[in-house]
Amino acid sequence: MAGALPVAELHSLMEQAGLKDARITAEFKSFQGTSSELQVAPHMRLRAANFTARR
Numbered sequence: 816m817a818g819a820l821p822v823a824e825l826h827s828l829m830e831q832a833g834l835k836d837a838r839i840t841a842e843f844k845s846f847q848g849t850s851s852e853l854q855v856a857p858h859m860r861l862r863a864a865n866f867t868a869r870r
Contacts (some may be wrong), residue, residue, distance in 0.1 A: 822864075824854055836866035 820828070822839065829837040845863035853857040855861065 825864070825866075829866070833870060834868035836870070837866055839864045841865040844850045 825839075826837060842851045842862050844852070845861060846855065
């Protein structure tokens with residue numbers, strides 16, 4: 816998970832880390848099926864992302 820970063824900031828951090836051609840390949844609800852799904856996720860719009868890149 817990338818914390819609470821907006822997608823644009825996540826891309827910027829990947830670039831700063833020296834990753835090239837970084838792109839998000841999938842997004843999903845990281846708290847789905849847990850008690851946090853109803854308590855935290857709706858307010859913070861939390862999700863997880865898979866990405867690919869090359870160095």
